[in-house]
Amino acid sequence: MRAIWKGAVTFGLVNVPVKVYSATEDHDIALHQVHDKDGGRIRYQRRCEVCGKVVTYDHIDKAYDDGEQTVVLTEEDFAALPAERSREVEVVEFVPSDEIDPIMFDRSYFLEPDGSSSKAYVLLRRTLEATDRTAIVRFALRQKTRLGALRVRGDVIMLQSLLWDDEVREARFPALEDTVRISAKELEMSEALVESFSSRFRPDAFTDEYQTQLRQLIEAKLEQGDALDTDATFGIQAEDDGGGETIDLMEALRRSVERTRAGGDSATA
Incomplete structure (x- = not known):
């Protein structure tokens, strides 16, 4: 460092x-923009709107405009x-x-x-x-x-x-406490669901799946080119087993607790 x-x-x-x-x-993979028709790299230029020339960073100052006047501030001004x-x-x-x-x-x-x-x-x-x-x-x-x-x-x-x-915004949303009723049983089941997910936080147990998959995609395209079959690369995604079924909150909580407990039992077996 x-x-x-x-x-x-x-x-x-x-x-x-x-x-x-x-x-x-x-740790994000660095990507740049290209023209979709020919792959040419897209570049952005710092062009002065007065003289039309492309300007390098060492010739760029900052300015404040109050709508009537513009004040230019140099590096020396800031340092002072x-x-x-x-x-x-x-x-x-x-x-x-x-x-x-x-x-x-x-x-x-x-x-x-x-x-x-x-x-x-x-x-x-x-x-x-x-x-x-x-x-x-x-x-x-x-x-x-x-x-x-x-x-x-x-x-x-x-x-x-x-x-x-x-710099921290205030969140002002409609009051919910007076319009939403939570039963004691729903709260109890929700607390049980929280307890079933309880663990010690270990940051090293988590990975950035998007960046991993992006790297996998880049490596596959380097090998196979534009003929890449993404289904073969990543596998066909499983459908949501909910089947579009609408269930009430209590039933969703009950099923969630049962599923989590079942997963924990199989992991320790």
Whole structure:
């Protein structure tokens, strides 16, 4: 991994020099667009509408238009902002970890101690663990002032950027509690269904089936060309055994519980 940023976590007079690394990566297969008639690659050009020339990235600035005037902002303008120049991840408060709604989480980063001494880093990590607290921080990264959370994952401190409060939409749907009646038996059966699916979460037990099948399709087309038989490659998909039958909610719950329990019994036999 390559560090994308260097700075320091600060709380009180304590200073923790760190390197910042992206904690996640995209595993999707890279595809590009082509002309369906001849396979020619489709490319997009950054063409200036004034002079008509194609412009490279190093000659592109950003601008704001309020409808009457346009203000051009250069890289030097952005770099001059005090928040952008700051290399501090400033702790503003420590909060109980369960008070942060998961919808607030955005990007994840690993923090590595930077410098000859890692004592302050280890102290912060152990303090977060011992108090079961999450540090709420402010920092600037890639031309944005961000809110973040410091938490522990294994032996590493993680920085997770948080959405600002006004970036999370409010969901306003018609009230259902006054119009929908749930019987005690339906709730009991639904809870039994949840219990039958209960397990410990193991991320490594799941794979991206779409990307696996896409890679299989690409490899098959490389071997067979456009004459590829997709039914032979992937097999004929089984029809839904529901047969279009309409069943009520209680019956659907009962059948689901029975099917799940039967599957569990056969797996342990």
